[in-house]
Amino acid sequence: MKNHARVVVIGGGIAGCSTLYHLTKLGWADVVLVDKNELTSGSTWLAAGNVPQYHRSFNSTKINDYAVKLYPTLEEETGQAVDWHTTGSLRIALNQDRLQEYKHVAGKDKILGIESQLVTPEDIKKIYPLIKTDGIVGGLFHPQDGHVDPASVTQAMAKGARQRGAKIYTHNPVMNITQTPSEEWVVHTEKGDITCEIIVNAAGLWTSTIGAMVGLYLPVIAMEHQHILFEDVPELVETGMQLPLLRDPDTSYYMRQEARGLLIGPYENSPQSWYPDGVPLDYASQALPPVLDRIQDILMNAIDRVPAMNECGVKEEINGPITYTPDGGPLLGPAFGLKNFYLNGGHCFGITQCAAYGLHTAEWIIEGEPSIDLSAADSRRYGDYANQYWAHEKIMETYEMMYAIEYPGEIRPAARKAKTSPVYDTLKAKGACFSQTYGWERASWFAPKGMAPVEENSFKRTNWHEPVGMECKAVRERVGVLDLSGFSKFEVSGCGAELFLNYICANKIPVKSGKIAVSCMLNQKGNIKCDVTITKIAKDRFFVVAAAAAEKHDLDWMLKLAPKDGSVIIENMTYRYGTLVIAGPKSRDVLSKLTDTDLGSACFPFASMQNIFVNLSPVMALRIGFTGELGWELYHPIEQQREIYDALMKAGEEYGMVDFGLRAMMSLRLEKGYCILGGEMNSERTPLEAGLERFVNFNKGNFLGRQALIQQKETGLAENLVLMTVETDDADTIGDEPIFQGNEIVGRVTSGGYGHTVGKSLAMAYVKSEFAKPGTRLDISVLGKRCPAQVVPTAYYDPENERLRG
Numbered sequence: 001m002k003n004h005a006r007v008v009v010i011g012g013g014i015a016g017c018s019t020l021y022h023l024t025k026l027g028w029a030d031v032v033l034v035d036k037n038e039l040t041s042g043s044t045w046l047a048a049g050n051v052p053q054y055h056r057s058f059n060s061t062k063i064n065d066y067a068v069k070l071y072p073t074l075e076e077e078t079g080q081a082v083d084w085h086t087t088g089s090l091r092i093a094l095n096q097d098r099l100q101e102y103k104h105v106a107g108k109d110k111i112l113g114i115e116s117q118l119v120t121p122e123d124i125k126k127i128y129p130l131i132k133t134d135g136i137v138g139g140l141f142h143p144q145d146g147h148v149d150p151a152s153v154t155q156a157m158a159k160g161a162r163q164r165g166a167k168i169y170t171h172n173p174v175m176n177i178t179q180t181p182s183e184e185w186v187v188h189t190e191k192g193d194i195t196c197e198i199i200v201n202a203a204g205l206w207t208s209t210i211g212a213m214v215g216l217y218l219p220v221i222a223m224e225h226q227h228i229l230f231e232d233v234p235e236l237v238e239t240g241m242q243l244p245l246l247r248d249p250d251t252s253y254y255m256r257q258e259a260r261g262l263l264i265g266p267y268e269n270s271p272q273s274w275y276p277d278g279v280p281l282d283y284a285s286q287a288l289p290p291v292l293d294r295i296q297d298i299l300m301n302a303i304d305r306v307p308a309m310n311e312c313g314v315k316e317e318i319n320g321p322i323t324y325t326p327d328g329g330p331l332l333g334p335a336f337g338l339k340n341f342y343l344n345g346g347h348c349f350g351i352t353q354c355a356a357y358g359l360h361t362a363e364w365i366i367e368g369e370p371s372i373d374l375s376a377a378d379s380r381r382y383g384d385y386a387n388q389y390w391a392h393e394k395i396m397e398t399y400e401m402m403y404a405i406e407y408p409g410e411i412r413p414a415a416r417k418a419k420t421s422p423v424y425d426t427l428k429a430k431g432a433c434f435s436q437t438y439g440w441e442r443a444s445w446f447a448p449k450g451m452a453p454v455e456e457n458s459f460k461r462t463n464w465h466e467p468v469g470m471e472c473k474a475v476r477e478r479v480g481v482l483d484l485s486g487f488s489k490f491e492v493s494g495c496g497a498e499l500f501l502n503y504i505c506a507n508k509i510p511v512k513s514g515k516i517a518v519s520c521m522l523n524q525k526g527n528i529k530c531d532v533t534i535t536k537i538a539k540d541r542f543f544v545v546a547a548a549a550a551e552k553h554d555l556d557w558m559l560k561l562a563p564k565d566g567s568v569i570i571e572n573m574t575y576r577y578g579t580l581v582i583a584g585p586k587s588r589d590v591l592s593k594l595t596d597t598d599l600g601s602a603c604f605p606f607a608s609m610q611n612i613f614v615n616l617s618p619v620m621a622l623r624i625g626f627t628g629e630l631g632w633e634l635y636h637p638i639e640q641q642r643e644i645y646d647a648l649m650k651a652g653e654e655y656g657m658v659d660f661g662l663r664a665m666m667s668l669r670l671e672k673g674y675c676i677l678g679g680e681m682n683s684e685r686t687p688l689e690a691g692l693e694r695f696v697n698f699n700k701g702n703f704l705g706r707q708a709l710i711q712q713k714e715t716g717l718a719e720n721l722v723l724m725t726v727e728t729d730d731a732d733t734i735g736d737e738p739i740f741q742g743n744e745i746v747g748r749v750t751s752g753g754y755g756h757t758v759g760k761s762l763a764m765a766y767v768k769s770e771f772a773k774p775g776t777r778l779d780i781s782v783l784g785k786r787c788p789a790q791v792v793p794t795a796y797y798d799p800e801n802e803r804l805r806g
């Protein structure tokens with residue numbers, strides 16, 4: 001056995017073998033994989049092998065599509081058969097909301113060039129002759145979907161990797177992991193130690209066990225998942241017909257042809273976790289005892305849908321453990337706080353998704369970044385709140401709702417109140433409807449008296465539309481308060497702090513205390529990794545604010561780039577400070593009643609900070625905001641939040657001050673054309689494409705990503721971010737809708753909603769540069785309907801920023 005390698009991959013399931021395969025494909029041969037048993041002996045062994053292209057998210061569709069393209073090629077490349085079958089797959093809809101979901105997905109598929117067709121009940125009968133179409137209102141058909149033999153495809157990738165020089169050591173458990181003083185990793189296996197530069201934890205069911213060896217808690221728990229193979233269906237035997245895979249997500253199952261029989265895989269609503277404290281190390285290649293009771297109703301329903309199964313007995317019952325994370329996405333990328341330790345685990349659709357996740361893990365290692373934005377899979381999307389108990393509760397919900405309709409901005413009930421700010425109860429009593437981000441409960445909107453603060457889910461405008469409109473109006477005309485305590489907050493200090501921040505930020509870091517700079521942090525490719533507001537609070541001390549969900553990611557990004565000589569200290573202040581936003585033309589009047597500080601623009605200009613007192617409490621007041629109105633972000637000791645909030649509310653009474661929520665903030669920011677991280681800003685886009693050049697300072701000297709931006713400026717932009725008005729009746733864009741000029745797709749919506757002040761449906765979108773001029777008329781497909789749309793100036797509301805600077 002080799003005792004030194006550049007990379008050691010732990011785990012020989014599909015995730016590990018795909019990582020190894022792609023590392024070698026990208027040119028690294030000094031790579032090793034170890035498995036405690038045979039290859040595929042974890043979840044991979046038991047999988048059904050369905051490989052669909054369908055996904056609600058844009059990049060996850062790309063992920064799925066990669067497998068559909070790669071798997072059929074592997075036999076020719078490696079000599080190992082993988083048993084790939086292109087069967088197509090059909091999703092039926094039993095209600096109009098589901099159909100709307102399909103229409104949205106079909107629009108997104110068009111952008112990606114993925115073949116999918118919306119089908120009627122009559123089409124469905126032709127595609128799936130054995131189906132009873134009662135109650136079906138339509139469906140979605142993906143003709144290129146297929147299935148593969150999970151073990152064979154894993155072996156094929158292992159073989160491909162070996163052919164390019166990789167070494168695989170099976171029956172060799174990893175017992176521990178340590179680090180040398182020179183920061184090399186030592187993987188202690190039963191057969192000896194392997195020293196390496198980089199580790200990939202691809203240990204599937206044991207992802208968290210391996211994580212614990214290096215001090216990480218990883219929220220991955222195994223769930224029992226069953227699929228039942230029925231005896232041959234006479235019609236299939238007689239006709240030899242090949243059926244596509246059938247999914248009835250409203251009843252919650254898939255049904256696949258296996259030779260001449262059918263196999264049903266349900267997602268039941270009383271799921272069962274399996275060894276939530278950690279899967280025993282000696283588990284391998286064993287099915288668990290089946291529990292038909294849990295899935296009986298779904299099976300009966302499925303048989304009723306395909307009556308030809310009526311006489312077919314059960315041939316085989318398979319119950320296998322499958323890994324889940326709280327949101328059902330995997331844990332990928334660099335592990336928080338560890339150098340050269342990568343994750344590729346927690347997969348619940350691993351046979352489909354590990355083809356691409358292996359590629360992107362290899363890119364992350366070799367090229368420093370994956371070629372697509374993977375923030376939805378980045379393990380750092382979870383903070384410490386995602387402990388075992390929280391994760392378990394959320395995972396039970398996620399499994400149960402595996403096939404549920406994913407409504408835009410849907411608020412799900414499990415594992416709530418992980419983090420609440422001191423005003424939570426007060427806001428709740430005032431009718432707040434809360435959503436959750438990174439464990440934080442944050443007010444989405446406020447239900448007026450007589451209305452329950454509960455969202456009615458819909459792809460169209462729904463019960464919160466009017467109340468949100470009232471909140472927007474109040475902020476634009478009077479004044480509103482919003483609790484944004486979930487913001488991530490860091491202090492970066494030390495004699496090297498300014499130099500460091502100037503290197504990792506595209507904008508110039510303020511030189512004078514009390515000045516604020518808005519900036520992106522970029523990667524080497526010039527793409528956006530973080531979006532921050534930086535305030536110089538004293539000599540060599542900077543206060544950095546980032547999105548709530550970015551806490552661990554941004555902290556890790558900064559810590560890993562910071563010099564190790566003690567000249568820069570980075571502290572997480574998130575839980576020390578609360579944040580109250582006060583915004584609106586009357587915000588100065590309200591705040592002035594509570595402070596001696598002169599808040600006039602001459603003394604307290606836009607984009608500046610002062611330490612003030614609000615009533616009794618010390619507050620760092622930043623004159624900035626996301627609504628486009630005069631306003632302040634008030635950062636205060638968290639324990640003084642109630643006192644400040646009550647004082648603000650009392651002072652605001654005479655001005656008609658209201659509470660407002662995130663939905664109103666999103667509407668207000670759209671009218672201003674402000675970008676959001678995860679929508680317009682992500683690691684596939686540069687600030688130049690996002691129209692943020694005013695926040696890039698090329699003159700300040702070198703910064704991370706500068707060279708790439710200069711090159712992009714020279715080459716010119718292929719696409720630009722635009723704001724568009726959309727002529728719709730009752731549905732707004734939510735992101736990922738295709739934009740057409742005639743029949744040509746020329747862009748993609750990144751986020752959208754209704755602009756209550758301007759009285760128009762608005763969409764932000766990247767379009768080919770030749771279509772980015774204000775006035776350009778295009779069409780946007782909203783829930784399958786072509787809607788006329790027009791490019792408007794990016795700051796549609798108050799383009800001169802007069803109100804902001806007022």
Ligand SMILES: Cc1cc2nc3c(=O)[nH]c(=O)nc-3n(C[C@H](O)[C@H](O)[C@H](O)COP(=O)(O)OP(=O)(O)OC[C@H]3O[C@@H](n4cnc5c(N)ncnc54)[C@H](O)[C@@H]3O)c2cc1C
Pocket residue numbers: 010011012013014015016034035036037038039040041042043044045046047048049050051172173174175202203204205206210225226227318319320321322323344345346347348349350351352353
């Ligand atoms: C019944 C069932 C049906 C499924 N159907 C589908 C489907 O149709 N489509 C789909 O896409 N997905 C499906 N899945 C999910 C899919 O099987 C998993 O997502 C995928 O196999 C996960 O692969 P993995 O490599 O991450 O983990 P695993 O397959 O669990 O592999 C982990 C490997 O790590 C090794 N290992 C662990 N600890 C150590 C250690 N200490 N030292 C050395 N080696 C170690 C293990 O031996 C194992 O081989 C199904 C799963 C089940 C159970």
